[in-house]
Amino acid sequence: QVQLVESGGGLVQPGGSLRLSCACSGSIFRVNAMAWYRQAPGKQRELVATIAPFGSTNYAEPVKGRFTISRDNTKNTVYLQMNSLKPEDTAVYYCNTKWAGTNYWGQGTQVTVSS
Numbered sequence: 001q002v003q004l005v006e007s008g009g010g011l012v013q014p015g016g017s018l019r020l021s022c023a024c025s026g027s028i029f030r031v032n033a034m035a036w037y038r039q040a041p042g043k044q045r046e047l048v049a050t051i052a053p054f055g056s057t058n059y060a061e062p063v064k065g066r067f068t069i070s071r072d073n074t075k076n077t078v079y080l081q082m083n084s085l086k087p088e089d090t091a092v093y094y095c096n097t098k099w100a101g102t103n104y105w106g107q108g109t110q111v112t113v114s115s
Contacts, residue, residue: 001025001026002025002028002099002104003025004025004095004097004104005025005107006022006107006109007020007022008021009093009110010112011112011114012111012112013114013115014086014087014114015085017081017083017084017085018082018085020080020082021077021078022077022079022080022106024078025076029076029097030053030076031053032097033051033052033053033098034071034078034095034096035047035051035095035096036048036050036069036078036095037094037096039091039094040088040091047060048063048069048093049063049067050069051070051071053073066082067080067081067082069081086113087113088113089113090111090112090114092109093108094106094108
């Protein structure tokens with residue numbers, strides 16, 4: 001069974017930074033791609049960034065140059081460093097991975113960007 005637990009959300013002013021963490025239980029972490037998604041109120045969940053097992057990354061256009069996804073395979077943890085935050089980044093952020101045809105999600109962590 002795979003469990004994902006996010007942390008690190010909160011309230012930040014525009015232009016500020018936050019770092020999200022997602023701890024993954026189970027032995028699949030090191031061989032699996034990981035992703036961050038977000039869902040704003042009244043909107044569909046959208047992909048933010050992905051990272052492959054050996055570190056190659058991809059980003060959605062709205063966050064390119066501001067967000068950085070990384071992973072520590074010794075800690076089974078994936079991170080999302082978010083800089084230059086904007087009010088439109090406000091959302092619940094979810095960690096995700098897929099294994100044996102099943103999508104696994106964390107419980108989500110709220111990020112609010114507001115002055």
